[in-house]
Amino acid sequence: xxxxxxxxxxxALADPTRRGILARLASGEASVNEIAEPFDISLPAVSRHLKxxxxxxxxxxxxxxxxxxxxxxxxxLKDVADWIEHYRRFWEESFDRLExxxxxxxxxxxxxxxxxx
Amino acid sequence: MSAVKSDRExxxxxxxxxxxxxxxxxxxxAKHIGQWWGPNGFTTTTYEMDVRxxxxxxxxxxxxxxxxxxxxxxxxxxVRPERLAxxxxxxxxGPPLFHATVTFEDRGGKTLVTLxxxxxxxxxxxxxxxxxxxxxxxxxxxxxxAQYLAQESK
Numbered sequence: 001x002x003x004x005x006x007x008x009x010x011x012a013l014a015d016p017t018r019r020g021i022l023a024r025l026a027s028g029e030a031s032v033n034e035i036a037e038p039f040d041i042s043l044p045a046v047s048r049h050l051k052x053x054x055x056x057x058x059x060x061x062x063x064x065x066x067x068x069x070x071x072x073x074x075x076x077l078k079d080v081a082d083w084i085e086h087y088r089r090f091w092e093e094s095f096d097r098l099e100x101x102x103x104x105x106x107x108x109x110x111x112x113x114x115x116x117x
Numbered sequence: 118m119s120a121v122k123s124d125r126e127x128x129x130x131x132x133x134x135x136x137x138x139x140x141x142x143x144x145x146x147a148k149h150i151g152q153w154w155g156p157n158g159f160t161t162t163t164y165e166m167d168v169r170x171x172x173x174x175x176x177x178x179x180x181x182x183x184x185x186x187x188x189x190x191x192x193x194x195x196v197r198p199e200r201l202a203x204x205x206x207x208x209x210x211g212p213p214l215f216h217a218t219v220t221f222e223d224r225g226g227k228t229l230v231t232l233x234x235x236x237x238x239x240x241x242x243x244x245x246x247x248x249x250x251x252x253x254x255x256x257x258x259x260x261x262x263a264q265y266l267a268q269e270s271k
Contacts, residue, residue: 090156091129091232097153098143102135105149 009076012056017041018049025059025072035070129232137221140228141198144219147174154178168195174203194218205234 012018021035036046050070053059057076061068133140143149147166154161158181165175174190187207194202200220204213215234222229 087127087234088129093156094154095129095131095133095230097155097157098140099131099133101149101153102133102139102143106135106139 008056009058009080012052012058013080015049015052018053021046021049021053022058022072022077025070029062029069029071031067031069127234129234131230132224133228133230135228136226137223137228138198140230141221144201144221145195145197150174151176168192168201170195 013022017039020039024030024035024038032043032046032050035050036043039046050059050061054061058073060071060073062071135143143153145166145168147163150166151161151163154176155178160179161176162179163174163176165173167173170192172192172195174188174192176188178186178188180186188205189207190203190205191213192201192203194200198221200218202216202218204216206213217232217234219233220231222231
């Protein structure tokens with residue numbers, strides 16, 4: 001696994017049309033025409049998006065079948081998901097701890113104020 | 118809540134039931150930050166905390182398995198009690214691993230914290246080299262990611 005591939009995956013995922021294409025392919029392989037159908041863009045534009053996705057290793061195009069279907073590839077997505085998960089955990093757990101901590105110190109402050117009175 | 122907003126940017130938000138001054142202090146005072154920083158099981162030792170533009174927070178995170186992680190944050194912007202921007206790196210002369218901004222907004226006595234991180238490749242590489250697992254998990258993860266992508270592309 002190298003950093004360039006993960007960067008390429010992130011760049012590929014940054015575009016909403018490409019995320020739409022991946023979501024479509026998550027339900028099964030499809031031809032370029034089928035992929036293009038729900039989008040209001042030209043076939044060459046779809047092909048350009050597919051090339052970015054293929055370069056990032058996110059999809060694979062069959063060489064055998066005449067209609068050259070596109071297929072989702074899981075591995076780079078897993079790398080990204082793992083990485084996001086790691087990052088998410090760091091902040092979710094830090095923020096959980098901060099929430100508790102803020103509660104504690106506010107309680108303590110209240111007590112101090114109470115004693116002074 | 119976390120979401121990928123653009124190329125290599127991740128945004129995390131949380132509303133805390135505490136006034137903004139106090140939340141800002143919790144991020145910028147060494148006596149506070151060591152109490153909550155890091156995932157469960159981690160502790161933090163601060164060696165230096167100088168929250169001014171150009172100042173640094175040097176600290177070591179101690180993992181639950183005993184591994185130490187040296188960190189250094191260099192602040193580029195400090196607007197009390199609204200905003201922090203910093204470059205986050207390891208404690209050596211290497212380039213920062215990522216850049217982040219933290220904003221603090223008053224929400225009627227509560228505080229909305231928004232953390233934005235932009236990751237260059239080095240951080241990504243370091244994390245992923247450790248984490249690339251077997252393909253077995255891929256199907257499960259993919260289902261989760263597909264769900265995530267569906268939400269994001271709405």
